[in-house]
Amino acid sequence: LRKATSNYSWVHLNLIPGPKKLPLTGNLHLLVGNSPLHHAFRDLAVKYGPLMHLQLGEVPFLIVSSVEVAKQVLKTHDVTFANRPPGLAAMVITYNYANIGLAPYGEHWRHLRKICTLELLSVRRVQSFRPIREEENLNLAKWIASNAGSPANLSERVYLSSFDITTRASIGKSTEEKGTITSAIKEVMKLGSGFTIADLYPSIRLLPLISGIKFKIERIFRQTDRILDSIINEHRVTKATKTDDAMERSEDLADVLLKYQEDEAEVRLTTDNIKAVVMDMFLAGGETSATAVDWAMSEMIKNPTTLKRAQEEVRQVFDGKGYVDEAEFQELVYLKLVIRETLRLHPPLPLLVPRQNSQRCEISGYEIPEKTRVIINAWALGRDHKYWNDADKFIPERFVDSSIDYKGNNLEYIPFGAGRRMCPGISFGLANVEFTLAMLLYHFDWEMPNGIKNEELDMAEALGPLLKENKIWF
Numbered sequence: 001l002r003k004a005t006s007n008y009s010w011v012h013l014n015l016i017p018g019p020k021k022l023p024l025t026g027n028l029h030l031l032v033g034n035s036p037l038h039h040a041f042r043d044l045a046v047k048y049g050p051l052m053h054l055q056l057g058e059v060p061f062l063i064v065s066s067v068e069v070a071k072q073v074l075k076t077h078d079v080t081f082a083n084r085p086p087g088l089a090a091m092v093i094t095y096n097y098a099n100i101g102l103a104p105y106g107e108h109w110r111h112l113r114k115i116c117t118l119e120l121l122s123v124r125r126v127q128s129f130r131p132i133r134e135e136e137n138l139n140l141a142k143w144i145a146s147n148a149g150s151p152a153n154l155s156e157r158v159y160l161s162s163f164d165i166t167t168r169a170s171i172g173k174s175t176e177e178k179g180t181i182t183s184a185i186k187e188v189m190k191l192g193s194g195f196t197i198a199d200l201y202p203s204i205r206l207l208p209l210i211s212g213i214k215f216k217i218e219r220i221f222r223q224t225d226r227i228l229d230s231i232i233n234e235h236r237v238t239k240a241t242k243t244d245d246a247m248e249r250s251e252d253l254a255d256v257l258l259k260y261q262e263d264e265a266e267v268r269l270t271t272d273n274i275k276a277v278v279m280d281m282f283l284a285g286g287e288t289s290a291t292a293v294d295w296a297m298s299e300m301i302k303n304p305t306t307l308k309r310a311q312e313e314v315r316q317v318f319d320g321k322g323y324v325d326e327a328e329f330q331e332l333v334y335l336k337l338v339i340r341e342t343l344r345l346h347p348p349l350p351l352l353v354p355r356q357n358s359q360r361c362e363i364s365g366y367e368i369p370e371k372t373r374v375i376i377n378a379w380a381l382g383r384d385h386k387y388w389n390d391a392d393k394f395i396p397e398r399f400v401d402s403s404i405d406y407k408g409n410n411l412e413y414i415p416f417g418a419g420r421r422m423c424p425g426i427s428f429g430l431a432n433v434e435f436t437l438a439m440l441l442y443h444f445d446w447e448m449p450n451g452i453k454n455e456e457l458d459m460a461e462a463l464g465p466l467l468k469e470n471k472i473w474f
Ligand code: HEM
Pocket: 100, 101, 102, 113, 121, 166, 280, 281, 282, 284, 285, 286, 288, 289, 292, 347, 348, 349, 352, 353, 354, 414, 415, 416, 417, 418, 419, 420, 421, 422, 423, 424, 425, 426, 428, 429, 430, 433
């Protein structure tokens, strides 16, 4: 594990505003309540400012909560902050950072990122997954129909559907080991967040052992590695027995990655790279889209006028056909506004993925020593009253004629991040979210169970699975 606490200067960081630090724990005590970290960080930033220094255990963090400071990190010093901080679970699960999402910025990451943007998640490739989206959403519709009239846990079922879409796109079929992988993913989300007690006290070398975290991570790794090994081996066998034509017709992401092990490949990938990238897809693909669907449905049910308008649009577009057809999606103008507004108020990764600077630099006049962890509170930027009228209200119409898009150019709106490390899965993610929402609105009418009024929907309870994991883990 690269040492997290080496090479920074306490003196410089302590000049940056932040709450008073206690000996040993620093500011940890301020974050151990029930509210998710992005709420707690925003509340503290109101008091201490948009560039705030928090000491969590032994590790200093900078929390960024304004567009102006985010611009310095994600635009002016984008390359310097294009690194990810290390973490115990992250290192083990990613085969020592052999993946894309947590790889250090450099040659290896650049190669993988290029493969990812040009091959794995290109618009053409995402379109090729259309039959998968259709089939999985049909299964979801059948499940809902079989539960019609009684309360149902839609969130969990939408997550499984989203996971199946990602899995089938990645490895060609859904896996019989779904239960093992989904529970591994849930654990990895917690343990790999960088906020476990073992990550916050890296100098206590026995802590991962005493806390049981090391044992848990190794167990999860053994499980996922066994599954990934068998997936890769199966793909190698299929490749050896199928014609090139047949391969091309049924190509999944693992097939694409395996081509980079052939002699003529310009860039050679190791088997660890391939397993780590497939794991990236499992981790990044399913839960993010499902969380967005969850929030969009919750907001629409809470705002019946929006629900009615979105539903009328979807029904008008597809009534002629009798089913949801992706070919007509450019006509779903209002639903797209609903999705944009949902991702503003409820970005599925509200703190993005943490960054770390590779060399010292200056932010807002403060000297930032190298290897400082920086968290961008994208959730707080999306609700900044300076940039948004009625910032906490759900108003899809605010995006009519707005030039703000998903590309990270306007930092008050960065649900997919910004700069070099921004999400490469935007098209794939949005295609999944749009399809599922269109299907849910077209085929079903939605209301709260047991006579609860729509406006009484408790949005805190509706927290998506990713947000529930967003806290300090002991
Ligand atoms: C609504 C759906 C999604 C949302 C909101 C989302 C959001 C994000 C965010 C905020 C980041 C961090 C960006 C940063 O550090 O600036 C990220 C990174 C990433 N996402 Fe997504 N994502 C979604 C879907 C997907 C999908 C479907 C995939 C692939 C199957 C994917 C693959 C990745 C990868 C590989 C990275 C790491 C990029 C890097 O470090 O270079 N995402 N995503």
